[in-house]
Amino acid sequence: MNESFIGKKSSAAGGWGALKSCGKQLLQSGSPFNGARTMLKANQPDGFDCPGCAWGDPEHGSSFEFCENGVKAVSWEATEKRATPAFFAKHTVTELSKLSDYELELNGRITHPMRYDRQSDTYQAVAWEDAFAEIGSILKGLNTPDEAEFYTSGRASNEAAYLYQLFVRIFGTNNFPDCSNMCHEASGVGLRQAIGVGKGTVLLEDFEKADAIFVLGQNPGTNHPRMLGDLRRAAMRGAKIVVFNPIRERGLERFSDPQDKLEMLHGGSTEIASHYFQPCLGGDMAAVRGMSKAVFAADDAAIAKGEPSVLDHAFLDEHCAGLADYRAVVDATSWSEIEDQSGLSRQEIEQAANVYLSAERVICTWAMGITQHLHSVPTIREIANFMFLRGNIGKPGAGLCPVRGHSNVQGDRTVGINEKPPAAFLDALEKEFGFTVPRKHGHNVLGAIGAMLDGSAKAFIGLGGNFARATPDSALVEKAMKNLKLTVHIATKPNHSHLMPGETAFILPCLGRTEIDLNSRGQSQVVSVEDSMSMVHGSAGINRPASPHLLSEVGIIAGIAEATVGSDIVSWAALADDYELIRSHIEATVPGFTDYNTRLRKPRGFHLRNDAAHREWNTPAGKATFSNAPLPKQTVHQQARQTRPASAAQSRFALQTFRSHDQYNTTVYGLDDRYRGVYGERKVIFIHPDDLANLGAKAGDRVDVICEYDDGIERIANDFRFVSYDIPRGSVAGYYPELNVLVPLGSAGEQSDTPTSKSVMVSFRPESRV
Numbered sequence: 001m002n003e004s005f006i007g008k009k010s011s012a013a014g015g016w017g018a019l020k021s022c023g024k025q026l027l028q029s030g031s032p033f034n035g036a037r038t039m040l041k042a043n044q045p046d047g048f049d050c051p052g053c054a055w056g057d058p059e060h061g062s063s064f065e066f067c068e069n070g071v072k073a074v075s076w077e078a079t080e081k082r083a084t085p086a087f088f089a090k091h092t093v094t095e096l097s098k099l100s101d102y103e104l105e106l107n108g109r110i111t112h113p114m115r116y117d118r119q120s121d122t123y124q125a126v127a128w129e130d131a132f133a134e135i136g137s138i139l140k141g142l143n144t145p146d147e148a149e150f151y152t153s154g155r156a157s158n159e160a161a162y163l164y165q166l167f168v169r170i171f172g173t174n175n176f177p178d179c180s181n182m183c184h185e186a187s188g189v190g191l192r193q194a195i196g197v198g199k200g201t202v203l204l205e206d207f208e209k210a211d212a213i214f215v216l217g218q219n220p221g222t223n224h225p226r227m228l229g230d231l232r233r234a235a236m237r238g239a240k241i242v243v244f245n246p247i248r249e250r251g252l253e254r255f256s257d258p259q260d261k262l263e264m265l266h267g268g269s270t271e272i273a274s275h276y277f278q279p280c281l282g283g284d285m286a287a288v289r290g291m292s293k294a295v296f297a298a299d300d301a302a303i304a305k306g307e308p309s310v311l312d313h314a315f316l317d318e319h320c321a322g323l324a325d326y327r328a329v330v331d332a333t334s335w336s337e338i339e340d341q342s343g344l345s346r347q348e349i350e351q352a353a354n355v356y357l358s359a360e361r362v363i364c365t366w367a368m369g370i371t372q373h374l375h376s377v378p379t380i381r382e383i384a385n386f387m388f389l390r391g392n393i394g395k396p397g398a399g400l401c402p403v404r405g406h407s408n409v410q411g412d413r414t415v416g417i418n419e420k421p422p423a424a425f426l427d428a429l430e431k432e433f434g435f436t437v438p439r440k441h442g443h444n445v446l447g448a449i450g451a452m453l454d455g456s457a458k459a460f461i462g463l464g465g466n467f468a469r470a471t472p473d474s475a476l477v478e479k480a481m482k483n484l485k486l487t488v489h490i491a492t493k494p495n496h497s498h499l500m501p502g503e504t505a506f507i508l509p510c511l512g513r514t515e516i517d518l519n520s521r522g523q524s525q526v527v528s529v530e531d532s533m534s535m536v537h538g539s540a541g542i543n544r545p546a547s548p549h550l551l552s553e554v555g556i557i558a559g560i561a562e563a564t565v566g567s568d569i570v571s572w573a574a575l576a577d578d579y580e581l582i583r584s585h586i587e588a589t590v591p592g593f594t595d596y597n598t599r600l601r602k603p604r605g606f607h608l609r610n611d612a613a614h615r616e617w618n619t620p621a622g623k624a625t626f627s628n629a630p631l632p633k634q635t636v637h638q639q640a641r642q643t644r645p646a647s648a649a650q651s652r653f654a655l656q657t658f659r660s661h662d663q664y665n666t667t668v669y670g671l672d673d674r675y676r677g678v679y680g681e682r683k684v685i686f687i688h689p690d691d692l693a694n695l696g697a698k699a700g701d702r703v704d705v706i707c708e709y710d711d712g713i714e715r716i717a718n719d720f721r722f723v724s725y726d727i728p729r730g731s732v733a734g735y736y737p738e739l740n741v742l743v744p745l746g747s748a749g750e751q752s753d754t755p756t757s758k759s760v761m762v763s764f765r766p767e768s769r770v
Ligand SMILES: Nc1nc2c(c(=O)[nH]1)N[C@H]1C(S)=C(S)[C@@H](COP(=O)(O)OP(=O)(O)OC[C@H]3O[C@@H](n4cnc5c(=O)[nH]c(N)nc54)[C@H](O)[C@@H]3O)O[C@H]1N2
Pocket: 052, 053, 069, 183, 216, 217, 218, 219, 220, 222, 223, 224, 244, 245, 246, 247, 249, 279, 280, 281, 282, 283, 284, 367, 368, 369, 370, 404, 405, 406, 656, 657, 658, 659, 660, 661, 663, 664, 665, 666, 758
């Protein structure tokens, strides 16, 4: 047995460890000076938007506004390494398929458009015009436009995304599988029902005013490190930070801000969470309901004593619908049900509720720990219910804040990447461009996979991303992709999806965010993005393109569009040559973009109005609407616990698949997870020491992980190793994408259709090879 991959956890997130890692990353990029110069332009008014995450930028930027993971994302793109035609000629696709995600992307930036040659099993350089012509001719030859799937990953700019949806709708389909289907879909669905808009209601400034911040199902130390700076400032001025996370995440415990010179000099750090609760996987709806129960109880007690109500009756009376029904369902939910499902004690939940009750202004943030479950939509509704009780929405320092993932995933949706587009948007498109817009709803991610599996989908175009690795049931999706007539990937670096070529297959390399995008007049073009706080701002690259043969994403989409639908309705070349024209079309068809081109020139851009933040409710009731759903009958965690195995070794667990500190989704930067004390190994399972003992196993033991989902398909992830960890009993955790083979396609969130990547029932068996 070898436990050498288990090491010391960082004592605090950030600090010198983060700076050291930045230095290492810049050196690895092959051009540390260039890298450092590039970073100084990240999230600055005249620079590019950091492709790392969707956290907002402050009004008064510090001299640098980036983080360790921003450095990783940027130096990964600004690498000197190149995947040239010579590289592709040397390695067959079959050979490349055997590489890990990490090894594959290490080969660097793709330099030429490439076409798959089946005979030699290699990708070979192709002229742009030939690629466009062939793609256009295959798309035109389909029986119906609905046989094509148009995927978007959330890094695409507003301009690229808008042009893409326009092309696809002129072509004739609403098939827009989107990375957000696997991400914050439940937040959009739940919030639209509750408050009439599927986005968060807070601004960055609200974090300076909140008395309490509840952070649910999110690991900002790794995934939104700049958010830690805002949480740290809040903690330092005495705001309470209440965390709900089954895992004790380092960044939520202590943080040393690399941007604070004094803290760095003295080796100090700041405590972030004032309260840290560890619910079982999927137990949050019960935990939040418990807090509401405690709030109602406190209200009853106050009234009995002749004291003022603790609820915000002015808000509830004027702005809310459905309070009585909600109260009834809360009363009907027993404490024992709540304790059993959440895994938290009544005392703990009451303690959290007391923080809520003593705060005038509360923000609630959340991410994938909330959105990737079966009952994510009801959970998000429950969070909204809880926040309504004391009017914590639409006032300074308070509100709902789903923290988005990809840097422009929110913007892509705003400008029309949507398989179920609102009628008003389609009407506007029809009016602006004068064509008949397809009205039939299209495919989301699971819909697209279904169509690929049953053979009704024939073509896949990916605007960025790594579809085959990010989706569930990797093995099935791989087979389905290879059966397609056409696969096209618009990408910066090679990834596994490129290695599942359809009958005809292309990789089309594009400029990255950090690179200068020149038009035919030699002018540098600016794109725009929207962050989690609905701020829209410009982004202009500063580096020389990785290869003279690259086109911008907009240029590539324009090329495919021209070859497929011609230029009668839209002059693609003209739009690709002047992004201001694209923005004028956005202004004419999407609400909120008045004077887009002018306002984009302002240093921090502009804010898209959020009606709910102004207490205007675009819901059917015209009010902020309470839900009254019962708790789920059983979470996967409860089911796992209640299954009685023949022997302890066959016990079942609820598995969540999350991110290590050294990855960006399917892009793996390195093999360490410093904050969790794991080094040089990604195939690990975090498990409670007592569960480990019960299995008769030890830390470091090798196991196969078996999915226990009843659809007759065998799903096994081989050769993982146990890490003993502070995690609730019955819940286990490991990394995505290595564990995606276990996530069943058939298990998707109610109403959100999001794969349930945070609750997969599994068991273990000693690794079969030994
Ligand atoms: N460096 C870096 N930054 C990123 C990304 C990246 O991969 N790397 N990805 C980007 C993207 S696309 C996204 S969507 C975001 C993702 O940001 P996160 O949502 O922070 O990502 P995950 O690693 O999936 O972490 C989920 C967290 O939720 C907790 N959790 C899991 N299940 C539950 C549950 O049932 N209840 C509760 N309360 N907690 C739970 C986990 O323990 C973990 O701390 O980050 C974005 N930023």
